[in-house]
């Protein structure tokens with residue numbers, strides 16, 4: 001949700017900034033801008049639209065500056081436009097800033113500044129912050145001091161970069177709530193929202209903590225808190241492989257990430273699955289094993305796709321480990337007066353590790369005394385660092401805005417977690433072995449589904465012109481129905497709803513007619529017959545049914561309009577397979593509409609605002 005980057009070094013800043021912006025474009029892409037120092041003056045170039053628009057804008061200008069800051073935006077205050085794009089100037093035109101986050105008290109600050117005679121010309125919260133920093137600079141004549149003073153008056157979240165023409169060899173970065181990483185290169189420094197923008201120069205990084213700032217110049221950097229106390233630094237090495245963040249011959253990252261799933265599911269099990277003795281080894285939970293053994297209740301909290309994974313987690317853990325589980329939207333959990341008891345354990349699930357609501361929920365649970373554990377993809381992310389212990393899903397960078405491989409890796413990890421907890425609480429070895437063996441087969445089974453891509457594409461073609469769609473499933477497949485519907489609506493903008501199949505008759509059945517495709521996940525399990533009855537109810541009302549069914553189910557062909565077969569597995573692992581055709585269906589439905597599937601409108605990859 002907005003990507004920011006700052007550079008200082010020997011190279012032309014503009015090249016580093018533009019490369020960095022492109023690597024972070026998935027964080028926001030409604031406008032972008034850069035700010036560099038040319039002939040002792042700050043020059044800002046900014047443009048509505050994707051980064052290619054900005055590229056076009058600056059093509060032909062040879063910026064020589066060795067320092068600069070830049071931004072790619074996901075609008076919060078003020079529509080996407082050239083004026084509202086970042087960077088923003090203060091009133092003197094000597095200071096420019098870029099910002100990721102929300103200044104909650106910007107109206108109050110704006111009123112005060114305007115009374116003092118300062119001018120604010122855009123509806124953005126960021127311009128208010130720029131003008132506030134400028135107002136402080138008028139008094140203290142020192143950029144880091146001015147930033148500190150301004151931030152002491154700010155409520156809300158920020159990843160902030162500021163530069164000043166009066167202090168041409170430095171920039172200041174500060175964070176609260178929004179991520180910032182400092183990259184330490186040879187005679188150069190980059191600060192960015194994301195490692196993806198940093199690896200062009202270095203893999204040595206420092207993750208800034210909340211309420212920390214860093215003042216960077218050509219000779220080095222100083223970190224401190226935003227209240228000017230000194231802080232300790234920890235230099236870490238990014239585990240990042242550049243090829244992982246290229247499209248690798250695919251048209252879109254989403255398609256590449258869908259195809260990576262045999263490998264990413266394998267990676268989520270690597271070193272964990274002990275199929276010979278039916279056990280699971282989760283090194284990241286070793287330090288909290290005793291507490292897990294005593295757990296009376298588990299709460300899982302997350303947003304979006306990660307929340308769908310949490311719902312599957314609930315079914316898995318209750319069934320295998322017999323521990324009561326509650327699943328909460330992080331955005332609700334953080335504000336309602338949730339009761340946390342002694343021996344409750346809270347798991348937070350997040351691909352990015354930066355989702356503001358999930359982070360806030362983790363903090364809320366921690367503050368109420370719960371043991372908070374993470375299931376996270378982005379190594380070193382804020383949630384990974386804020387949680388006591390956890391399990392990385394090891395899916396690698398997920399760039400496509402619609403989450404795909406992270407979901408199947410989350411499910412793979414949750415299944416292993418459920419077996420791990422189950423084995424602590426009486427699950428017998430044989431059951432453990434059976435499940436571990438079934439998990440081992442998943443990568444090959446996913447591959448088999450991917451080989452049916454052409455058939456799935458044809459079904460997507462048959463959906464041309466469709467305006468609404470229902471997704472239905474029961475048991476483990478109910479969250480898959482929710483996820484299938486989310487995938488379709490977020491990238492194709494076709495309205496889609498997911499329901500537990502049996503709920504259909506309590507209302508949604510009124511929507512069924514010949515124009516409404518209904519996608520059923522109808523795989524072999526103990527409620528298969530009931531799902532078939534639900535399909536019959538739809539067919540009786542002229543609905544068009546697309547079924548995801550288990551291989552070998554010949555009977556279903558006679559009832560539904562289209563079938564996509566997936567290999568047979570144990571019911572609790574079905575979601576990991578059943579979601580793959582749904583991902584492909586959405587991908588091709590969006591492609592048929594000529595949409596940019598990696599950058600759906602209004603969305604951003606990591607939602608670092610409330």
Ligand code: F6R
Nearest residue numbers: 304305306350351352355402403
């Ligand atoms: C949907 C999607 C979002 C995210 C949600 C949580 O495809 O990607 O719904 O799942 O914003 O993000 P993380 O998992 O990064 O906390």
